[in-house]
Amino acid sequence: MNHFDWSDLDARALQQLVAVVDTGSVTGAAQQLGVTQSAVSHQLDKLRAITGDPLFVKSGRGIVATARAQQLAEDARGLLRQLERFAHAGDFDPARWQATVTIAANDFQRDVLLPALAQRLREAAPGVVLRVIPSDVPSLEMLRDRVCDIAISPRPPEGSDILQQRIFEDRYRVFYDPAVRRAPATVQDYLAADHATVVYEPRRSLYLDRTLEAQGIRRRFVVTVPGFAGLPAFIKGSPLLATAPSLLRHSLMRDLAHAEVPVPCPTMPMYLIWHRQHHADASHRWLREQLLALAPAAVPGDRQGA
Template structure:
């Protein structure tokens, strides 16, 4: 039985517990929290003494949570939300706030929005940190259980406890290497070409690929990669095409050529998604407002290159 009581706990200890639990690594938890590995190890030793449990044990090259740690992590999320609300009850001041905000985003959203968001956050709060994690094809658990503050996605998960807001809209274009091939001028050229595309690690494809299949627009897919960042290397020097959002020209596909599709397609919307419990949190309202401002500025920047 532990000789410690609840007064030995504080918000920093809870945040450390969640960081190690969600990262599955002391090293990554330290990077996320902006502290040394030894500080995380020392904090874990204190938590182990308080809980009377190992909390995390080695598994292969990483660590996994014990049953006790899983239960404590779930309660820690609730307690941290309550601590934030308590600390901000008298009014939220970004300049006085310190902490880490976790956003899930894939390549396009990450490159287009998050560098500018980080600059805005750090200008307003010297203690603000940003942790970016991949969203893939996001599931509700990402916001319910994994300490994620916001998800930016074209495919918002459907759940009664999640809220969403449209950030912007993009169109699909055909990407290719102009040094290796000509643009497909006609529908027949497009269909005769070989294509590359993205398939997330959970094996879910892009919405545009699903739509094309539903329209019986059949393409020969010769390669798939788990994210937009892998497309450029496949296209360069080859005859292949990729049907992807135009805004990738500002990031992952910069320097490649793009042309309009030889048929009309639906647009690609982009949504901001968060859990209902954070709706009225002043910190979260500030984060959402900053991200919306960044999205407006990005859309006012004119058409992407390509």
């Protein structure tokens, strides 16, 4: 039995516990938080004495968190958010904000919006770490359980406690390698070609593909990949076509040619999605405002898919 109690805990100890769990190493946690390794080790020793648990055990050349440490880190994240809200109850100053912000986004919206956000954070909120995770189709649980602070997706989940705001709308283009083939000029050309597309795991096709199929527009898919980032390698040097959001021509698809899709396609709206519990939080509101302000520069003149 130890002689410590909960009053010996402080925010610094909780923050360093979370950092070690997230990075998987004392060195990584120290670098992330800008402190020495010995400072992190000291806080871990203090937590071990308080909890009576080793917290981390050796695994190969690294360490892994015990089940108790994983649970404590999850609880600590909630406590740190509460402390952060307490500290920022008055005027919010992003320059003094110390936090890890988690945004769920798939490769398309990630590449379009989040590099600019990372730059904005470096300039205005240098104490913030941006953590990006895949969103797939955002679930209610992802937002309710604080797996992420914000999700960016064309498909917001339905729930009375979930809020959303549209940030832009994109159109689809057909991408191809001009060294191998010409753009499909007619519906017949388009349907006669072999196609590559995205199928998210486990086997969830794009809304576009389901919509065209429902309209009787049937294409022959010979390649499927789990994200848009996988398409260019299969299109380059082949006669394959890929129908994808037009904004990708500035990033993932920049080495390919593109043209109008010769069949009617739905548009792709994109939404910021967050839980109601964060709506009035000053830091969260500031973060949403940055994303909304950055969107026009990220998608200049692209609403028409030009």
